[in-house]
Amino acid sequence: MSAAAPPLSQRDFARALLDPQQPCPPGLRSWNGCDPAARFAVHRNNVVSSLV
């Protein structure tokens, strides 16, 4: 691995967690190059379901 991308802050990660209208925050990736939004949604689901 090589250093490249700027770090994604926990503030931006957390903000996107709580607002499903927001896109998946930049700075995340998936091994097969697909949109990481579906994977980020696992965390959104965990957080939102805990609030119900």
Place this chain on the structure above:
Amino acid sequence: MKPDAAVRGAQLPVCAGIGLKAGHMREILDTGTDLGFFEVHAENYMVAGGPLLAQLGRIRERYPLSIHGVGLSIGAEAPLDAAHLGRLAALLSRFEPQSFSEHLAWSSHGGNFYNDLLPVPYDRVTLQRVCDHVDQVQQRLQRRLLLENPSTYVEYECSTMDEAQFLSEVVRRSGCGLLLDVNNAYVSAVNHARDAQAFIASLPLSAVGEIHLAGFAEDRDTAGSRLLIDTHGAPIDAAVWALYTATLRMAGPMPTLVERDNNLPPLAVLCAEAQRAERALSACRAPVGHEV
């Protein structure tokens, strides 16, 4: 099972246990269920008093205990919550468990608790912060922490090392131990198209103080690739049992916990999974050619 025959210092006995659930407590206390140890989530017992603490006290009189934290947020950018650490210290002082563990993850930010174990980037800045937090926890609690490898679904573009390198460095710098969650290792390996056994082999296995086994759910990402989700809501998968056996061959017999937090089955079902783990431990101890 004879836990005291295999105790290593103040550690858990080298046998199989299960996560202790309130719904099973009465049956366990009434029947004296034959298990090596129990594990509880620390945060469920951060109460001033009442029947739950009293019941856990009775369990602790009869069985070794592991206390497993889920809310310390060791990977957080913010400082650790001193009040939470204080509650942990009080709990550990009260029950004197054989093991205390937490996660390589964050769950709090800006005063909010997210009730999920969120991933950290594997870079130098995060490494230093996690080591500082582990140092602080071990100083405050005056005991060795076992740090658990996470299930992850996304990776950070800013990571500069892999998970095994990161965990190895945390162990080397802080002196903490590892809680090797074999299900998490499998889930993360599938989710990032890696070799789970190679991941485990590259960890400092002499630092492992406990193994976790659990079940996952399966989904697909938008490209159709397998996406495994660590739910603790299903039986342990055959692939995880196989990885567990391979892990025992590499690391030797280890205290092993069967975790189930959702879709809770009858106690007997969890005990059967613990017995399967116990057979794997026995096979690991047996001379070659005597595997069960």
